[in-house]
Amino acid sequence: MDRDKLEDSILARGKELFAALGDEAPSVFNKDWWTGRLMDWSMRHEDFKLQLFRFIDVLPCLTSDQMLAEHIREYFSEGQNVPAVLKLGAKSAGIGGRLGMKVVGGTIRKNLESMARQFIIGNSIPETVKNIGRFRRKGFAFTLDVLGEATVSEQEADAYAENYMRLLEGLQSGQDDWPALGDGNSALNWGCAAKIDLSIKPSALYSQLNPADFEGSVGHILDRLKPVYRKIVELNGSMCIDIEMRRHKEITFELYRRLRSDAEFKDYPHLSLAMQVYLKSCDRDIDQMLDWAREQGLPISIRLVKGAYWDYEVVAARQNGWPIPVYTHKAETDAAFERCAERILGNHDLCRLACASHNVRSVCSVLELARALEVPDERYEFQVLYGMAEPFRNALVKTTGRVRLYCPQGELLPGIAYLIRRLLENTSNESFLRQTYVEGRELEELLKAPHLLLEERSAEVAGEHSESSGSQSDMGRFANQPFADFSLAEIRDAFNTAIVDVRKKLGKTYLLSIGGEEVETGTLVESANPARPREVIGRVCQAGAEQIEDAIGAAEDAFGKWRDTPACERAGYLIKAAQVARDRIYELSAWQVLEASKQWNQAYNDVGEAIDFLEYYAREMIQLSKPRYMGHAPGEVNEYFYQPKGVAAVIAPWNFPLAISCGMSAAAIVAGNCVIYKPSNQTPVIGYTLMEILREAGLPPGVFNYTPGSGAVMGDLLIEHPHISLIAFTGSVQVGLGIIERAARTPEGQRSVKKVIAEMGGKNAVIVDDDADLDQAIPHIIDSAFAYQGQKCSACSRVIVLDSAYDRFIERLLAAARSVSIGPAEDPANFMGPVISEDARRSITEYIDIAAKEGTILYSSDVPDEGYYVPVTIVGGITPEHRLAQEEVFGPVLATMRVKDFDQAIEWANSTRFALTGGVFSRSPKHIEQCRREFRVGNLYVNRGCTGAMVERQPFGGFKMSGVGSKAGGPDYLLQFMDPRTVTENTMRRGFVPIRSEDEWIE
């Protein structure tokens, strides 16, 4: 192919198409209309745009005039640069302007709703059918997309599939009245394409979609998709599987392959798949799909799109520590579009192309590539979104004759996510439509080949690239261990393999480690798999009084040398340990799955957090080890620095068996202390892996001693031992308070007052405001309350809901709870597993009995017979006086509380003796601000769940009865493991004074 000639023809075609557009702007940019004026204003005022989009997001929930007026005031009245219509509304809403609150609020609502309707072809099925008939008469084919992509329960997923079935019935009667588009000689549009076409979002068809459960997710979606597709086939229609977030990509591709090759449908060719070229993997993905189709001998269709979730993908990658999966320069995406289109057109015998873009350059390149490759017309078509780029679609239908409108249909409320995506897209700086209609870019610039733009850019930015490491030390800046990306098959495989491998190692005997020596004792305790109590994880030697004395002796022997080891060397051991853990991350996770019944993601995150603690505290210690010089008086030097406390007892819990053990131990060690570590009796084998990690990192003998044993025997001995200087404990409030009390005693021979760092329980509440986004709140609350069986000290155990939102919330919450599956954690299909032990099961069951007396059990799930299972339990009618509102249950029991207003919600949230975590779902800026001030907890989360704090980003810990000490994973944590010292030197000798630059001296 002659590339220069091709480029010339693209430019010529582009100019022709631009000429055909005329002067009319698309309605979103047309300033004769309210929408156009609003968009124009928001593109010129970024702050306003943010507020406006957030307001549009909350609008459907503002069911009363009062709510509407309050939100208008909160969102807009403080800004100066607000368009008149909204400013007027806000003023009137606040101080009773001329039109009055009701009228202005109503006008704004009406205008915004009509803006949303610009993108929605019909609310009801008859309206939809009527409108597509109208567009067909203008020559446009259609594909319909039912709005409502957020399904939080299986009930909602069923309803979504049902909507498609109803729509198809509506279309069935309509299609007889529609002559085929094109020359009309066929039953098919343009002789090749079905008249009825639906687009479907797979994620909406399964509420529990989970990349880790690849097979289960594909299977459940297919169960709902197949009947819809069967009906489509019956109507001689076609279907396109839309593509959404990158993490669902492989599941979506697999769905397409399964459906396309299904014996029932393989002879029916009208099934297509959307593919996103902004993904760096797109070229490879397309090749693989084409190879598959060729191998199977099945013709396929691809709708090529650039991708609608660009901002989301960048944020998600940054938050999870993953490589950014999308191109980050617009021209790269545009170049990929042309490249991928060429790939598909080059295989037109096998694959039909739908070019979905509003970009004149992209579309013209497809037109000209198709001509150059001699692709028959019926092998490609063009698609545009309804409500966008009207002049473009009109010109395109005249030029090509084969244009399909992608038409969302349905109600406004579920359409808001769609509307916001469209507004973001239209108003983004990079948008072709914005550049054309708002920025007024030159034609030549707009039509320029993307690869030329890239070449120009790379010349400009050469050298500007190197990402700043913001180096804190020569170790580089701290970064959290990335989360596991279970959408990648290699990660799922590694997990499965690790579980198989670890299972082969079960049942071994584990010895103590004291002063670097393995020590066997006569008492052995078995640790078991909570999902299969007969499966022994390991037999673990128990320390008694003698071993405790030995361990403390070994720690004391090691202490002097360890204390005087330079801090950066001590930190170096932690960095090595982090690497050891990283190298063993799947195996360490598998131990957690089997011994602690943690689900895959929970297990991996626990190991990740352990690595984070090692990396973070290493860097923090290096900072703290630099002496500070205090004061500015000349003639003296005041040096302020820290020294370790001595021998530390670390008493760890089972719920974060590696992370918390490692965090407390690493902090003590890097600060220069020596550690006697007692793991939980439920997870001693995971505790042993911590010892292995530190040993492999080369930690000197005696610095870390592994001494499992019963709380009653060795816990007490350790706490009361006079040679222990520091106790770091995480666990229940009862045990914690007991430790604090006993540690305060000073028996004979005690050398220092013991320091106790105790992280204890919580009775954490999440408030749901009347304007909360329930699509977001419900999955987060389910996760916060029931993930890892509710056995996190940060777990949500009370949900406090405003009266007006309560019924709707509860209905959806219960449906969501009914949708989760329960079973062994090693199967990623299960969201919840067994609790840690029979004792825990018994205690939680007692609380469920109390709950039934104090309130009403709204939901109690079934559970498997074998294993320590407790049902997912949701309780209604709970008020602050109830035990269920005050006592920590530590299991999957969620109390729901109904309050009259937001003030009462905060009052109830604060009404316990705990103050650990809390959450609020609200879209009222005023209420969010009120929570910041008045919702008094250690970690408050706004519009997200209340678990999952990350090292450095969310330093973790509470106050009141939730703990003493400063936050783990935060900047003050290490200080607790050390004593500060000051050394003052008089530097004046016989009147001669060295003057330092910081000293206050005469100018």
Ligand SMILES: Cc1cc2nc3c(=O)[nH]c(=O)nc-3n(C[C@H](O)[C@H](O)[C@H](O)COP(=O)(O)OP(=O)(O)OC[C@H]3O[C@@H](n4cnc5c(N)ncnc54)[C@H](O)[C@@H]3O)c2cc1C
């Ligand atoms: C009929 C139809 C169906 C669609 N179906 C889907 C679907 O199933 N799934 C889906 O995700 N999208 C879908 N889309 C939306 C599509 O992905 C684009 O978001 C939209 O069409 C805008 O692209 P454009 O070529 O029209 O405009 P342009 O303005 O040329 O391109 C905008 C696009 O460029 C990309 N981009 C923006 N900024 C950057 C940057 N800094 N670096 C790199 N790339 C950037 C983004 O993908 C953005 O959407 C569909 C679009 C149409 C027309």
